Each structure stands twice: as structure tokens, then as C-alpha cells.
Amino acid sequence: MTRSVADRATLQRMDAEVAALLDDARTRADRYRASSSDRPVFPAVEVSARLAGLDGPLPEASEAAGEVIDRLDALGSPATVVTNGPRYFGFVTGGSLPVAAAAGTLAAAWDQNAAVPVMSPTAAALDRTAARWLVELLGLPTTSTATFCSGASVANLIGIVAGRDAVLARRGWDVPGQGLAGAPPITVITSEEAHVSVGKAVALAGLGRDRIVRVAADRQGRLDAGAFAETLAIHDDGPTIVILQAGNVNTGHSDPFSDVIEPARAAGAWVHVDGAFGLWAAAAPERSDQVAGVGEADSWATDAHKWLNVPYDCAIAIVRDGADLARSMRADAAYLPVDEGSRVPMHLGLQMSQRARAIEVWAVIASLGRSGIADLIERSCTLAARFAERLNAAGAEVLHDVVLNQVLVSFGTDDMTDAVIEAVQADGTCWVGGTSWHGHRAMRLSVSGWQTTEADVDASADAIVTCWSACGEQGRPTPP
Ligand SMILES: *Cc1c(COP(=O)(O)O)cnc(C)c1O
DSSP states (O other): OOOHHHHHHHHHHHHHHHHHHHHHHHHHHHHHTTTTTTSSSHHHHHHHHEEEEEEEEOOOOOOOOHHHHHIIIIIIIGGGGOSTTTTTOOOOOOOOOOHHHHHHHHHHOOOOBBBSSGGOHHHHHHHHHHHHHHHTTTTTTOOOOOESSSSSHHHHHHHHHHHHHHHHHHHTTTTHOOOOOOOOOEEEEEEEOOOOHHHHHHHTTTGGGGGGOOOBBTTTOOOOOHHHHHHHHHHTTTTTTEEEEEEOOOOOOOOOOHHHHHHHHHOOOOOEEOOTTTTGGGTTTTTTGGTTTTTGSSSSEEEESTTOOSSSSSSEEESSHHHHHHHHOOOTTTTSOHHHHHHHHOGGSSSSSSTHHHHHHHHHHHHHHHHHHHHHHHHHHHHHHHHHHHHHHHOEOOSSOOOOOEEEESSSSHHHHHHHHHHHHHSSSOOEEEETTEEEEEEEEEOOTTTTOHHHHHHHHHHHHHHHHHHHHOOOOOOO
């Protein structure tokens, strides 16, 4: 192809503009990252109020890209929460490792669609390799099939839908073809401590949130194996899905897999495990006892954007037998290549077009290796224990055995606990959330980010204790 001299000059000018735009974004991103440990973890109200500058009527005319980015940075950056920093302990939130952020920068330039291998050899190769590495890292059966998706909520849905279709296929019922009307009813059994996304996935799968059979859990948040055995005995004649948990979102404890998976599968049930963050205990030799026996299940859900510290959004659904995934997810069309024998991401999940989510996962595993990932997990757990010890030493009550990266703390009364949480959130040294646990309010801490150090935990624990003392003198701060 030949171009006129004028065309070439125009293209060179456009290339220069694009380079300047991306360089500018890169400089802004660097500045943002460099400031992350000095800024208050949560933005002040007046800073967030300036976000109104990003609103307005639908723009009719165009605006220069550089000006758009300038406005985005000037108003947007200061009103972000420094979740990608060392002292954010809210929810279960991982940061983004530098190698993941760098891979993500390349991925943005590539802009690959991972739906089918013919759309991107690179995306297909990374998808294949990262999926295999993940299964091995998590100690799951090596013949399992892993598939990338947007979050553990979706990964739970994928596992539950695959299970639904499998348990009914065994009874000669084709759910993908015939739907659920007239099908034998499925019993879903889970713990009273199951994550909210499990109920949502069961509802979306057409199995009815209100029909779930809930089994009691103990004081640590683990399914009661005895109560489970009794429940299973009542429901062992019809198609059944059992949903277990690796990593209670409050306490970090996991269900007793070794006691419950084998009998459930022997009774013909499909066993799915929600292991959004807790499944990563399997990747750290000193924590893997927390999830002993988890590999005996039929399907698993886990997040990469939490504890693996890749950018949002990225999770993985894993199914023991790939045929069970294909039964539910396969969708053929004349214009799609028939790719028998190779992985086709769109036949393994909900999405057709999809970001090549394997890219950052591949980069993190390639960079840290098995030992580096074990260290990331173990370090978070050790820091969580340190947090608990320091707060306990200051007189606060830790409400469970700290076995993973989650810590629940009470400061006496519910009102006082809420007041301390509110004061800590306003203080800005760190950010912690609140929850209720066995009838009491609790501060909830999660150590999931790669950047947190002992010094960050100590400074945060000190700030929490200082806020508590201030509440103690003044009583509950008056609401605004
Ligand atoms: C976070 C979490 C989920 C939901 O994961 P998303 O990635 O937010 O969709 C499900 N289960 C547990 C136990 C979790 O911690």
C-alpha cells in the first residue's frame, strides 16, 4: 500500500498526538500512584462534591481528548478511594501489583477480544496457560477447566448453572433445551453463612432464593457438619446442589470440606465452593489446612481481583469436568469457527465478547511464581494476626479465631463500635468497614493488598485506638 506525502504527514501528526495523549495519561497515573500513601484513604466530602464538574448535559460538540483527560484527572483522581494503597482494609479489596498494572497498560493498547482464539492468538495462549496455572496453584484436580469472568458473583453463577444442568442431565432432563418448567425440583443446600452473591446466583439460575435449605454454622462461621449430615439425609433422593464456602466474608473461616463433600457427592449432589478469596489459602502451604479437602468438589469460584491483586474486574470459575461447563455455556453460530479440541472462552462462560482477563493473571503468576504468591497470601494472614493482637492488647475484643486475612473487632457496645468505625473513616489514616456478627456490631478488617507492611498495620492500629479513646471521652459523636 502506498500513501501520498500529505497522507503520511497527517498520519505522523496523529501518531504524535496519540503519543502525547498517552504520555500525559502515564504521567498523571504515575503522579496518582506516587501520592497514594500520603493522601487520606477516603476523600473529603468537599473533594467528592467537585465530581459535579464531570456531570452536565449530554455534550453535543466534541472536546479535545487532552482536555477531557485533564478534567477527568483534576476532578476524578482526588475523589477516588485509595483502595490501591497500603492502608485500605475495607470489604475484601486487593490492590493491583505493578506487574499487573503494567500488563494492563499493554492490554489496553492491544484491546483484544478473547471470545474465540481466531480473534487473538495472544489472548488465546495466555488464557490457556493462565487457566492451567491457576488450577495447579489452587491445588485443584489438574483435569479441571478454568474460565475467566468478571467477579466471584458471576463465577458462582457459572458453577451453579453448570451444576443445575448436570444434576438434571443425570435424570434425563435437558435444561439448556427444555428449561426448568416441569423438571424435577432441585434442592439447594448451603450454610446460613453463605455469601449474599450465592443467594443471588441461585435466584438467577431459576432455583429460588427462598427455597434454599440453610444449615446452621458455628461461632467461627463454619457450616456445622452434623447439622449438614441430617439435612442431606432428608434430601438425598432428589437432585441436589450443595454450596460451600472457602473464606467467610466476616471471619475468613472455611466450611469443613473433608467432612461434608464426600458424603454430599456420594448422595449424588453437585458440590460448588464459593472461594472468592478463601480458596487462595490453598496456594500458601502454611494456610492450606484451612481448605483441606476442597479439591473434592465439582466446581469452584474465586476472585483474582481480590487476593491475587490484579486490577478489576477478574475472577475464575473452575469446573471439574469441562463437559459440564460446555453443556451449559456452548453457543454455536455459522460464522464462528468450529474449534474442537482447543479452548474457546465464549463456550466456557456467560460472555461472548470479553476483555482478555487472563493477561494480568498470567503476568502476576509469571512474575511472582508459586513461592511469591504463597508469600503474598501468608504475609496478609500474618499482618491480620498482628492487627488483631495490637487491638486486643489495647483492650478491644477480637470476635473469632484469626486464621486468615479477616478480623472482626468489638469496642464494647454496639454504639461504641459504630462510633469508632465512623471516627476511623473520618480520620483518613486507614479505612475499615462495619458488620454485624452474632447479634453484635463489629469493625471488619481485611488485609488483602500487596502493599501493606507491618508499619502500615501498626500506624492503622494506633489510629484506631486513638479514635476509640476520643470516642471514649466524648461519648458517641453527635450525628451531622
Ligand atoms: C467478594 C465475595 C463474593 C463476590 O465477589 P465479586 O467479585 O464481588 O462478585 C462472593 N463470595 C465471597 C465469599 C466474597 O468474599
